Amino acid sequence: MSTENHSLTGQQINTVAPDYAYNERYINRELSILDFHLRVLEQAVDPLHPLLERLNFLLIFSRNLDEFFEIRVAGVMEELTLGNESHTPDGLTPKQVLEAISKTAHEAVERQYRILNDEILPKLREEDICFLRRGELTPAQSQWVKKYFQEQVAPVLTPISLDPAHPFPRLVNKSLNFVVTLDGKDAFGRQINFAVVPAPRSLPRVVRLPDELTDGKEHHVMLSAIIHEHVSDLFPGMTATGSYQFRVTRNADLELNEDVEDLAIALKGELSSRRFGRAVRLEVTQNCPKHIYNYLLEEFELDEHQLYKVDGPVNLARLLSNFKRPHLKYDSFTPVIPKVLKKSGSIFSAMKKQDILLHHPFESFSPVITLLREAARDPKVLAIKQTLYRSGPDSEIVQVLAEAARNGKEVTAVIELRARFDEESNIAVANLLQEAGAVVVYGIVGYKTHAKMILVIRRENDKLIRYAHLGTGNYHAGNARIYTDYGLLTTDKDLCEDVHRIFQELTGMGKMAKLKKLFHAPFTLHSQLLGFIDDEINHAKAGKEAHIIVKVNALTELQLINKLYEASAAGVKIDLIIRSICCLRPGLPGLSENIRVRSIVGRFLEHTRVFYFSNLGDAHIYCSSADWMNRNLFNRVEACFPIEDPALRKVIYQQGFLNYLKDNQRAWTLNGNGSWQRVQVQEGEKPHDSQEVLLEYYR
Structure with missing residues (x-):
C-alpha cells in the first residue's frame, strides 16, 4: 500500500498527458447523466423486456428527466444567471452546456412519445389494454365518464379566471394544468378570455372503465381527456373554445444556511419553497396554439428553448396503472436466505x-x-x-x-x-x-x-x-x-x-477517528483509493500483472480520473462498470487505451459500489457506500469496508465483476468521443445477461 500523502481538497490536478488538451480528457457531467437517461429510454424498445416493463422504463425515463431538470439543469441555469462563465473540466461554459442539453433532451422527448404512440400503445391494444380517446367512447361509456366527471372530478377542481383581480396563479412544481380559452361573459358580466384549471394530485391520472362497459377488457380513459371533454361545465354560461394541457418543472434543490440552529425546523421551512422554485421547463401538448404557449412562456420567464411540445399526456410519469397482465411483466422471484x-x-x-x-x-x-x-x-x-x-x-x-x-x-x-x-x-x-x-x-x-x-x-x-x-x-x-x-x-x-x-x-x-480496517470519507477514503491505484502502477512498471476493476454509480472526481489515466499509461488493465455518470474518456492512445468502460442497464438498478485491486494475486476487494464523486469523497460521511473472507471474495469477484464484464445483453460501452454503444453478441458467443445469470444462480 502506498503511503504517499494525497491532498483531500480535490483541487490539485496533475497533467498526465501533455499531448491532450485539458478539456479533451473529460466528458461533461451533465451530458453524461443525460446519456444514462437515454440508455434507460432505449429499454422501452428492447424486446428482451416484457411489454409492461417496457412501458415502465418509458415512465422511469420521465421521472429521471424530471429530476434532471429540477436539479441539474436548474443548477446550470443558476450558474448562468450569476454570470459564471467559468469552464467545466471538459471546457464548456454554462451556456454551452444548456444548449447541448436542450438539443439532446428535445430529441429524446420526441423519441419517447414516438415509442409510446407507435410501439407501446398499439402493442398494449393488442392485449386488450386500451387508453381510449374521447372519440372512441361508446354512448354508454360517454355517459359513465360524464357521471364520473360530475361526481368525482368537478367537485375538487378550482377553475381560475385570468383577469386583473385574478393574476396568473402560482402553480405547483410538475402539476398537471389546463389553460382554457373562453367565449362569453361570466355571472358578473365580465368578458373573460382565459382561465387556468389545475388538476388536483389527489385524482388518479388513469381511470379504468367498469368491466360491464368493456366486456371485461382493460379499457382506460386519461383524466386529461375527461377534463377536456367537460371543461365547459366549469364555466356556466360561457363556452370553452380550447383546452390545452401544460406542466411546469421548477428548481427543486434546497439551499440551507449551515448556521441554522435547528436543521429539522429549517428544512420544514425550505420544503414548501421547492414546490414554487424558479421555472426551468414548460411542457405543452402539440395542439397548443403559439399565442397560448408564448403567453405561458412569458408568465414563467422562459424562452422557447425551454419549451417541450409533446404528442400525448404531459405527465407521463403517472401513466402506469395496476394492469392485471402477469404475462406482460417479469416473472416473480423470491429472494433467498443464505x-x-x-x-x-x-x-x-x-x-x-x-x-x-x-x-x-x-x-x-x-x-x-x-x-x-x-x-x-x-x-x-x-x-x-x-x-x-x-x-x-x-x-x-x-x-x-x-x-x-x-x-x-x-x-x-x-x-x-x-x-x-x-x-x-x-x-x-x-x-x-x-x-x-x-x-x-x-x-x-x-x-x-x-x-x-x-x-x-x-x-x-x-x-x-x-x-x-x-x-x-x-x-x-x-x-x-x-x-x-x-x-x-x-x-x-x-x-x-x-x-x-x-x-x-x-x-x-x-x-478524526483512527480506524483499523475501514476507510471513511471525508478523511481517508480518497487518499487510500489513490494509494491502491499507485500500488498497481508500481506493479505494472515492475513488469508484473496489474488490474483494477471498479463498479460504481458514477465517476466524476478528477484526481481519481487522472490517477487512472496514469495507471493506464503505465500498463495497468482497468475495467470500469459505471451505471450512470462517467467523466473519464476511455481508449485514447497514450492516455487511456488500457481502460474499458461499460454500463449495465437492466431489470434491476445497478447500485453496488465495489472495488478490486489485483495486488499481485492477493487482491484488495472493498465495498462502499461512496461513489467516486467529489460530493461522496469530500462532502459526505461514507464507509468503505474490506471483504476478507476468501470464499466471499471469490463470490464478489465472479458474480460482481466477471459476470458483469461478460454481459452482452444489457451492457453498453463508452467510446473515447463520449458516445455509448450497445454491446452486441459476437459470433461464437453465447448470450450472457448478468442479472438473469444471478437470478438463475440464486434460484
Missing part, C-alpha cells in the same frame, strides 16, 4: 460463526430486519446504533427501532434529513423515533451522512460483543428488491470497533 442463516437458531449465532455477505435483490433483505428485530427483543442486547438515509416512517426497520427504544434499549439513530426528495419523510422518521425514546442526531453540519451502518452491542458472559452490518445501499426494504447492493454481516472485532468509532465521530465531538 443457508448459514437458515441453519442457525438466531442471527447472532450465525454471525459469530462467519461473515455473511448479502447480495440484494437476489438474496433477501430480511436478515437485516431480523438482526434488528432480535436485538430489539433480546434481553442481552444493550444498545443499537444505526444510520438512516432513506427510510420512511412506515418501514419495518424504523418500527423495529422504535420497539427497541420502548423496550429499554439504548437506540441511537443518525438520520440524514437532507436526503434529496426524502427530507419530509426523514423528519417524520426522526419524530417517530424520538417519541419512542431513541436518541436522534442529524449527523455533521455541512456533511451528509451517507454511510450505511448498524451496530448492535450485546452482553455475553460478562463481555460486550459487537455485531455490525455494513452496506452499499439504503436501509429501505422496497429498494432492496429493485436495487443491486451488497451488505456484510460481521462480528470482526476490528471492523466493529471501527463502526463504533465512526458513530462516536457522528454523535460527539473530537478529532
Whole structure:
C-alpha cells in the first residue's frame, strides 16, 4: 500500500498527458447523466423486456428527466444567471452546456412519445389494454365518464379566471394544468378570455372503465381527456373554445444556511419553497396554439428553448396503472436466505460463526430486519446504533427501532434529513423515533451522512460483543428488491470497533477517528483509493500483472480520473462498470487505451459500489457506500469496508465483476468521443445477461 500523502481538497490536478488538451480528457457531467437517461429510454424498445416493463422504463425515463431538470439543469441555469462563465473540466461554459442539453433532451422527448404512440400503445391494444380517446367512447361509456366527471372530478377542481383581480396563479412544481380559452361573459358580466384549471394530485391520472362497459377488457380513459371533454361545465354560461394541457418543472434543490440552529425546523421551512422554485421547463401538448404557449412562456420567464411540445399526456410519469397482465411483466422471484442463516437458531449465532455477505435483490433483505428485530427483543442486547438515509416512517426497520427504544434499549439513530426528495419523510422518521425514546442526531453540519451502518452491542458472559452490518445501499426494504447492493454481516472485532468509532465521530465531538480496517470519507477514503491505484502502477512498471476493476454509480472526481489515466499509461488493465455518470474518456492512445468502460442497464438498478485491486494475486476487494464523486469523497460521511473472507471474495469477484464484464445483453460501452454503444453478441458467443445469470444462480 502506498503511503504517499494525497491532498483531500480535490483541487490539485496533475497533467498526465501533455499531448491532450485539458478539456479533451473529460466528458461533461451533465451530458453524461443525460446519456444514462437515454440508455434507460432505449429499454422501452428492447424486446428482451416484457411489454409492461417496457412501458415502465418509458415512465422511469420521465421521472429521471424530471429530476434532471429540477436539479441539474436548474443548477446550470443558476450558474448562468450569476454570470459564471467559468469552464467545466471538459471546457464548456454554462451556456454551452444548456444548449447541448436542450438539443439532446428535445430529441429524446420526441423519441419517447414516438415509442409510446407507435410501439407501446398499439402493442398494449393488442392485449386488450386500451387508453381510449374521447372519440372512441361508446354512448354508454360517454355517459359513465360524464357521471364520473360530475361526481368525482368537478367537485375538487378550482377553475381560475385570468383577469386583473385574478393574476396568473402560482402553480405547483410538475402539476398537471389546463389553460382554457373562453367565449362569453361570466355571472358578473365580465368578458373573460382565459382561465387556468389545475388538476388536483389527489385524482388518479388513469381511470379504468367498469368491466360491464368493456366486456371485461382493460379499457382506460386519461383524466386529461375527461377534463377536456367537460371543461365547459366549469364555466356556466360561457363556452370553452380550447383546452390545452401544460406542466411546469421548477428548481427543486434546497439551499440551507449551515448556521441554522435547528436543521429539522429549517428544512420544514425550505420544503414548501421547492414546490414554487424558479421555472426551468414548460411542457405543452402539440395542439397548443403559439399565442397560448408564448403567453405561458412569458408568465414563467422562459424562452422557447425551454419549451417541450409533446404528442400525448404531459405527465407521463403517472401513466402506469395496476394492469392485471402477469404475462406482460417479469416473472416473480423470491429472494433467498443464505443457508448459514437458515441453519442457525438466531442471527447472532450465525454471525459469530462467519461473515455473511448479502447480495440484494437476489438474496433477501430480511436478515437485516431480523438482526434488528432480535436485538430489539433480546434481553442481552444493550444498545443499537444505526444510520438512516432513506427510510420512511412506515418501514419495518424504523418500527423495529422504535420497539427497541420502548423496550429499554439504548437506540441511537443518525438520520440524514437532507436526503434529496426524502427530507419530509426523514423528519417524520426522526419524530417517530424520538417519541419512542431513541436518541436522534442529524449527523455533521455541512456533511451528509451517507454511510450505511448498524451496530448492535450485546452482553455475553460478562463481555460486550459487537455485531455490525455494513452496506452499499439504503436501509429501505422496497429498494432492496429493485436495487443491486451488497451488505456484510460481521462480528470482526476490528471492523466493529471501527463502526463504533465512526458513530462516536457522528454523535460527539473530537478529532478524526483512527480506524483499523475501514476507510471513511471525508478523511481517508480518497487518499487510500489513490494509494491502491499507485500500488498497481508500481506493479505494472515492475513488469508484473496489474488490474483494477471498479463498479460504481458514477465517476466524476478528477484526481481519481487522472490517477487512472496514469495507471493506464503505465500498463495497468482497468475495467470500469459505471451505471450512470462517467467523466473519464476511455481508449485514447497514450492516455487511456488500457481502460474499458461499460454500463449495465437492466431489470434491476445497478447500485453496488465495489472495488478490486489485483495486488499481485492477493487482491484488495472493498465495498462502499461512496461513489467516486467529489460530493461522496469530500462532502459526505461514507464507509468503505474490506471483504476478507476468501470464499466471499471469490463470490464478489465472479458474480460482481466477471459476470458483469461478460454481459452482452444489457451492457453498453463508452467510446473515447463520449458516445455509448450497445454491446452486441459476437459470433461464437453465447448470450450472457448478468442479472438473469444471478437470478438463475440464486434460484
